[in-house]
Amino acid sequence: MREYEINDATIAILPEVEGKATVLEENYEYEIENKPLSILDYSCRYFGSSYPGRKEGAKTILNSRYKLPILVEESQNLIFFPTVSPEDDDCIWLSLQKIKNYKETDDGLNQTMVEFKNGKKLRLNVSYKSFENQLLRASRLESVLRNRKQ
DSSP states (O other): OOOOOOOTTEEEEEEOGGGOEEEEESSOEEEESSOHHHHHHHHHHHTTSOHHHHHHHHHHHHTOOSSOOEEEETTTTEEEEESSOTTSTTOOEEEGGGEEEEEEOSSSSOOEEEEETTSOEEEESSOHHHHHHHHHHHHHHHHHHHHHHO
């Protein structure tokens, strides 16, 4: 698989070594020869925009600058948010719409366990509070965009 377009089955994009990524879908898993941020940019371009354009839009809507959620595609409401700074090599991108639940791990490692609607679970090396802030920011973007459509 050369290029990957984020779609309504995509639940997460995880960084791997040597500039690769693993894409988790509801029923499949793919290894892609691109970094997660490249996949996001390609998908935004595929749907008629670009990552820098979407980032600028989110920055304006949320009046924020860091770790911004991205609206990849409007009609399917595909919003993805980063777990850490998108420029970090260990940044994971998650689909807002696919998250069912999340909780702090109870092993003292200051991590977050995310459960997706399809039952898959992903342990993130991100504090519960940081994860929750990112999720709320993505939810806010979704809410503002939904209200503007009406």
